[in-house]
Amino acid sequence: MSRTHGDRRILAPLDLDVDAGECVALLGHNGAGKSTLMRLAAGRDRPTTGSVTFDGRPLSEDDPRTRARVALVGDSLTCYPDLTVRQHLELVAAGHRVPDVDARITAALATHRLTARADALPAELSSGQTQELLLAAALLRPTDLLLLDEPEQRLDPDARARLATVLADHRRTGTAMLLVTHHRELAAALADRTYLLADGTLTPAS
Secondary structure, three states: OEEEEOOEEEEOOOOOOOOOOOEEEEEOOOOOOHHHHHHHHOOOOOOOEOOOEEOOEEOOOOOHHHHHHEEEEOOOOOOOOOOOHHHHHHHHHHHOOOOOHHHHHHHHHHHOOOHHHOOOOHHHOOHHHHHHHHHHHHHHOOOOEEEEEOOOOOOOHHHHHHHHHHHHHHHOOOOEEEEEOOOHHHHHHHOOEEEEEEOOEEEEOO
16 A cells, blocks of 8 residues: 655555554654554555555444454543543443453553542543553453554653553454554564654664
8 A cells, every 4th residue: 555645655655464463563753654554554544555454354444343343542632521530441341342341440440550540530630641541441442453653652661661561461362453653662572573664665674
C-alpha cells in the first residue's frame, strides 16, 4: 500500500504483516509518516494504492467487527468529562462483554496505579494518569490487534518500565501489536521486528 496527499508522498509503497502474538515496532522522527500508517492500520484512513486487511477482510473503522477486535491507544487524551476512572472502565467492559467485571476492573486499576484515583474525574488526573486510564481501557477489553501510538508518552521512567512488562504479558495471550514509539528501549523489550520509518519509507532497523 501507499499514501499520498495531492502531489506529496506520505508513505512509499510498503508491505507489512503483523501475526497473532507478534509485536512489530516502528521508530522514526516526527513527520516520518508514523501517524499516517497508524490511521491506516486502524481503518481511519484509506491508502492511495493497495489495501489494509485484517483477518482477510478490508479494514474499516466503521465495521463493527473492527471495533470489536481492534483497539487503538493514540495520542489523544480525550475522555468523557463526567465519568470517573472506574466508570470509564465499566463502560468499556459493558460494551465488550468483559467477564468477571469487578475483579478485572480492580486488577486493571492496580496494574495502572489508579486504585486511589478510581473515583476521580478526568479533569482531576495528571496527564500521566490519564494515559494510564487509556491504556487500562484498551487492555481491559478483548483484543486481537492492539495499535499503540507512542503509548509511553506522558509516563515517567518507572511507569514506562512497568508498561513494557504489562504489554509483554498481554502479548503472550496472542494479541498482535503494532507499536509506534520514540523509545528504542521499549521497542527492544517488546518487538519481534523493528522498522525505521523515514520520509515515508520503511526499512528494517539496525
